[in-house]
Amino acid sequence: MFPLTSVADARPETAGIAPAAGIPGGAFIEGQWQTHALDLPVRNPENGQILAMVCVSTPAEVKGAIGHIHEHLAAGDWPLRSRREALERTSRFLLERAESFARLIASEASKTIREAEREVQRAAETLRLSAAAAAELAGETLDFEDSLAGPGKIGWYQRKPVGIVAAITPFNDPLNLVAHKLGPALIAGNGVVLKPSARTPLSGLALVNLLLEAGVPSGRIAAVVSGPGVSEALTTDERIDLISFTGGPRTADRIAAAAGAKKIVSELGGNNPTIVCADADPAWAAEAIVAGAFGVAGQNCLSVQRVYVHATLFQTVVDQVARGAAALTVGPKLDRGTDVGPLISEDEARRVEDWVDEARAAGATVHSGGQRRGAFYDPTVLTGVPAECRVLREEVFGPVVTLVPFTDTAEAIAAANDSEYGLQAGVFTRSVDQALAIAEKLHVGAVVVNETSDVRIDSMPFGGFKKSGVGREGVRFAVLEMTEPKNIIITLNPAQAQHPGGLAERPAS
Secondary structure, eight states: OOOOOOSSTTSGGGTTOOOTTOOSOSOEETTEEOOSOEEEEEEOTTTOOEEEEEEBOOHHHHHHHHHHHHHHHHHOOOOHHHHHHHHHHHHHHHHHTHHHHHHHHHHHSSOOHHHHHHHHHHHHHHHHHHHHGGGGGSOEEOOOTTSTTOTTEEEEEEEEEOSEEEEEOOSSSTTHHHHHHHHHHHHTTOEEEEEOOTTSOHHHHHHHHHHHHTTOOGGGEEEOOBOTTHHHHHHHOTTOOEEEEESOHHHHHHHHHHHOSOEEEEEOOOOEEEEEOTTSOHHHHHHHHHHHHHGGGGOSTTOEEEEEEETTTHHHHHHHHHHHHHHSOBOOTTOTTOSBOOOSOHHHHHHHHHHHHHHHHTTOEEEEOOOEETTEEOOEEEESOOTTSHHHHSOOOSSEEEEEEESOHHHHHHHHHOSSEESEEEEEOSOHHHHHHHHHHOOSSEEEETSOSOOOOTTSOBOOEETTEESOBSHHHHHHHTEEEEEEEEESSGGGOOOTTOGGGSOOO
């Protein structure tokens, strides 16, 4: 287990509360865990209890962290085999300590203990896949035979690390989304500076500690949480070669504007549609909608938000989804009988409440839920929502789903595509032909047949169109984003080489 250091005992309001995972410090900078400036409380969103204190860092410390990694990358190599073995060990260590990591996630985030346990398993898988992605770096030989400039040459390319990656992660998957950035960055040979969400930093810091224990050199990794100017210092530093960001489009716009000519990979959320065709199994569809809309209290970029149901099935599906939502248990996260925990803060619950009240005032019908208690918001099912309401137009990021009837499939496809986002979509139908025809016309990064949008396999290319992001995650695809091809070209017998037509006719660059 981690070394136990209570960074909170000195404060009266946190007396007797040890950090949930015994993380050695509140930031990891220049190869050292930091135990000063522990001024940022991490609270349990369920009850406001302070779990631990982490560091409020400074721009100078961020610069120092980047500089330390930059020097380490310049000074020495970390062989691929060692990188692979370190990630394999980290995956194994994580499974061995799954219970403590699950409790950590459930304490600082919104997930129930059962949801947190699933996230730990997925994070271990993500790290295992990252180790296996070593094969992506081999490259291949270059085909010179069928080229004017090719005779007398052989060559190949390999994928080389971009340099230093800034990894910025959100609160909703505080372990697996960190693994999705650190694992590919490290196997590719990069250094990485992690900035986890200030709301849920403990899981990410604990994973950094585990990576170090598994053999990741301290000069390859750093972690900062928050502080005035920290984000700007991280994203604008000229030594940062790639920014991997998961969050909202407005923040992404600010990062891109400030960062300048840097490579950016971003996943920016979704307003995900599902289409239930006339031939679908309504019970199967309703069960999947309930699971896809209300897991993690709807705080999931893949959460199903808009459901377009054929008119012949509409009332049946509405009734079954409403019953399913009402049957969910909303309550304490560590209670194994709980299905839906709190939102990440009471402010977020109030925002969801405001959006639902706006729709209700505009004429929408609430079939289930629509009630807030502190940071908890009951799973809510809406119909009759006017098209201009925010619960339809924007990403709710809360436990709310809206159902809309349709009679023509083309109408449903057009409505599903009528969004600034294009992350994923679901289609329910018994017809393979119909499923493929609809999938072809949906402008999203993935279409899931006979399921909602809430499906992600950690090895698949993950991302979307429009405002849903730039580039792709999904381990081996992230490795490709975090590397560049480097060509090696050898001229055989250069003394005898002849360039066709002389210098003037050589191919221009």
